[in-house]
Amino acid sequence: MSAELMQFAFSGLTVGAVYALVALGFTLIYNASGVINFAQGEFVMLGGMTTVFIGAAGVPLPLAAILAVAITVLIGLLLWALAIETARGANAVTLIIITIGASIFLRGATEVVFDKQFHALPAISGDDPIRVAGAAVLPQTVWVLGGALSVVVVLYAFMERTLIGKAVIATAANRIAAKLVGINTALIVGLSFGISAAIGALAGILVTPITLTSYDVGTLLALKGFAAAMLGGMGNPVGAVVGGLLVGLIEAFGAGLISSPYKDAFAFLVILAVLFFLPAGLFGRKSVERV
Amino acid sequence: MRALRSPFLAPLVLALAAVAVYALADSNFVLRVASLVFIFGLAAIGLNILVGDAGQVSLGHAGFLGIGAYAVAVLPPQTGLHPLLAGIVGVGVAGVLALAVGRPVLRLKGHALAVATLGLGILIFMALTNEAWLTGGPDGMRVERLTLFGERIRGATNWYVITAVALVIGALIAASLKASPTGRALRALHDSEIAALTAGVDVARYKTIAFVISAVYAASAGVLLALFEGFVTPDVAGFLTSIELVTMVVLGGMGSIVGAVVGAAIITALPQVLTVFQEYEHMMLGLVMMAAMIGLRRGIVPSLLLLLTLPGRRGRDKR
Numbered sequence: 001m002s003a004e005l006m007q008f009a010f011s012g013l014t015v016g017a018v019y020a021l022v023a024l025g026f027t028l029i030y031n032a033s034g035v036i037n038f039a040q041g042e043f044v045m046l047g048g049m050t051t052v053f054i055g056a057a058g059v060p061l062p063l064a065a066i067l068a069v070a071i072t073v074l075i076g077l078l079l080w081a082l083a084i085e086t087a088r089g090a091n092a093v094t095l096i097i098i099t100i101g102a103s104i105f106l107r108g109a110t111e112v113v114f115d116k117q118f119h120a121l122p123a124i125s126g127d128d129p130i131r132v133a134g135a136a137v138l139p140q141t142v143w144v145l146g147g148a149l150s151v152v153v154v155l156y157a158f159m160e161r162t163l164i165g166k167a168v169i170a171t172a173a174n175r176i177a178a179k180l181v182g183i184n185t186a187l188i189v190g191l192s193f194g195i196s197a198a199i200g201a202l203a204g205i206l207v208t209p210i211t212l213t214s215y216d217v218g219t220l221l222a223l224k225g226f227a228a229a230m231l232g233g234m235g236n237p238v239g240a241v242v243g244g245l246l247v248g249l250i251e252a253f254g255a256g257l258i259s260s261p262y263k264d265a266f267a268f269l270v271i272l273a274v275l276f277f278l279p280a281g282l283f284g285r286k287s288v289e290r291v
Numbered sequence: 292m293r294a295l296r297s298p299f300l301a302p303l304v305l306a307l308a309a310v311a312v313y314a315l316a317d318s319n320f321v322l323r324v325a326s327l328v329f330i331f332g333l334a335a336i337g338l339n340i341l342v343g344d345a346g347q348v349s350l351g352h353a354g355f356l357g358i359g360a361y362a363v364a365v366l367p368p369q370t371g372l373h374p375l376l377a378g379i380v381g382v383g384v385a386g387v388l389a390l391a392v393g394r395p396v397l398r399l400k401g402h403a404l405a406v407a408t409l410g411l412g413i414l415i416f417m418a419l420t421n422e423a424w425l426t427g428g429p430d431g432m433r434v435e436r437l438t439l440f441g442e443r444i445r446g447a448t449n450w451y452v453i454t455a456v457a458l459v460i461g462a463l464i465a466a467s468l469k470a471s472p473t474g475r476a477l478r479a480l481h482d483s484e485i486a487a488l489t490a491g492v493d494v495a496r497y498k499t500i501a502f503v504i505s506a507v508y509a510a511s512a513g514v515l516l517a518l519f520e521g522f523v524t525p526d527v528a529g530f531l532t533s534i535e536l537v538t539m540v541v542l543g544g545m546g547s548i549v550g551a552v553v554g555a556a557i558i559t560a561l562p563q564v565l566t567v568f569q570e571y572e573h574m575m576l577g578l579v580m581m582a583a584m585i586g587l588r589r590g591i592v593p594s595l596l597l598l599l600t601l602p603g604r605r606g607r608d609k610r
Contacts, residue, residue, distance in 0.1 A: 104580065226406070275407050
């Protein structure tokens, strides 16, 4: 593979890892509640922006990052408690509008509390590129990929090895049955909002040194993450991760080889094609409905 | 209270409201804002057939608005076509595109149409932004003034009348559709696709019909918008516009024609009101959207009608 293609692959994997984490957040909340949370991109933005501003106030960056994750989780839980839980039982369209309202609100609040500028964070291991098969790779890329991998591994262990994780899986499989065996499904939905917020914030912190952040980066991330989740098959965590990486790669190669002004279009073109020919997504099961 | 259920009450209410606003309006500014409300109201009425009656979400409807708007902006200077003919071409293109996308996608369940329209809307937006040689790019382009019978159409009053008439015609068509077998089929499949299927309703076909109709409404609104403003930018086709359109429908009331226009009035007029709050504008918009959806989850008009017509059965609002 030529050095140029390697370069595209690495930049694709980096943004793809962020899309994958956003898609994973979508999947968690969708599985627990059936809600498509369009404020998912705002969690990513909040992670980056809060770290920048807490750091600027003199707090050491690692601590600032932890605080930022905690604050984002708190906002995620508030969103669930104040908006989603109070609107329980409303239909899907209404819930989508509520989460879109929440994303506009969070963007507006960030604009007021922080500012409208672009901000960067220093890269964790400096800016000297590593040479891999002729391609120059930023050390931060390794952090993003490693971070995404750790999130997937920890999440998998949590789901498979802990009782609460199993309760999340049970709720996703069948909400009424989960309730019948004594699982507090409302709390599980809250938990999934908290975890999704944490995952989003972490992705935002890790990728800010490469892509910068500002109050309005969340919208496009949410759209691509949603598209990635659908590409992988809505509701399937493995599909979400693979879908995210694929969307990132398609974008990088499309921009590099075909046309960079249409960078954002490639992902959506592929998704339209998937919908036409592979409606359940790459990893989705064919939906069979019981009557 | 039976009169409240007549299908043709909605166009009548809208026509009366348009006359009343005209009588009360004290400035051209009010008339211009009202014309914008009518234009977006027309798009919202169409989208409501898809969202409210057929129960499908479109997250890219502004794309159709954009097709209509750019048809009257691009075609007349390029081909010498009369703006009205150009508008008809735009509406036709939007309808055919909706058919091409809707037919395969609407056979699927769940949020497939939401994703497909999301992608379609963004593709249209990107094409309008990037093909600057044709569309003027992100800065937008001027639209030739509309001339009818040798007269240039201008002035707030003329446009108020044109947009009001378009809105009432749109409402009339939507009302007849609602009262027709197609309207009943749509509501049936919204309630239960399986039940509708057993009753002989071709679910995918009727959903596609609703999608095409809503696209035609949106493109017509786009045509009016471009001619009214005399200028178009790719933002008409942007994601935010699509979201605003869906919000108009859901906020005003799903399935309600008057509701769609009330929603359009709120979303169109709100930024004018919220400029008072300056930098808090987006926060307030988000808050209003969330609060309205949590408090009045059937939408403003149906919730109010329910209070009016069923004073003793308010508890039924839980579904």
